[in-house]
Amino acid sequence: xxxxxxxxxxxxxxxxxxxxxxxxxxxxxxxxxxxxxxxxxxxxxxxxxxxxxxxxxxxxxxxxxxxxxxxxxxxxxxxxxxxxxxxxxxxxxxxxxxxxxxxxxxxxxxxxxxxxxxxxxxxxxxxxxxxxxxxxxxxx
Numbered sequence: 001x002x003x004x005x006x007x008x009x010x011x012x013x014x015x016x017x018x019x020x021x022x023x024x025x026x027x028x029x030x031x032x033x034x035x036x037x038x039x040x041x042x043x044x045x046x047x048x049x050x051x052x053x054x055x056x057x058x059x060x061x062x063x064x065x066x067x068x069x070x071x072x073x074x075x076x077x078x079x080x081x082x083x084x085x086x087x088x089x090x091x092x093x094x095x096x097x098x099x100x101x102x103x104x105x106x107x108x109x110x111x112x113x114x115x116x117x118x119x120x121x122x123x124x125x126x127x128x129x130x131x132x133x134x135x136x137x138x139x140x
Contacts, residue, residue, distance in 0.1 A: 027064075037097060104126070
């Protein structure tokens with residue numbers, strides 16, 4: 001269940017201001033993050049930074065909290081897999097969320113391998129892992 005106090009706009013914490021400057025920060029709700037992921041169409045991708053930028057713009061804030069956004073992306077992914085296992089066919093397409101450098105997320109259900117399978121099924125080309133470098137989408 002969503003926290004009734006979210007979304008919330010707060011001042012950027014003082015210890016972050018040296019890096020990011022003063023301003024306001026959105027703490028999104030899980031439902032907002034999930035709704036944005038649901039809006040990403042087949043064949044398209046979005047990064048977590050892209051999610052944060054869109055939400056910040058929607059709320060006219062300087063930034064969106066990276067910690068809560070990342071947590072809520074992962075929650076959306078786990079919930080989508082639970083929905084799929086329950087037989088639902090319209091699930092949140094969490095696999096369309098990639099890291100800023102195009103790499104896949106090993107923390108998603110089934111790891112980067114499962115994300116790669118889903119992305120390939122939508123026509124994306126995936127570069128294999130090399131050394132410590134995880135698999136990546138060719139172009140984002």
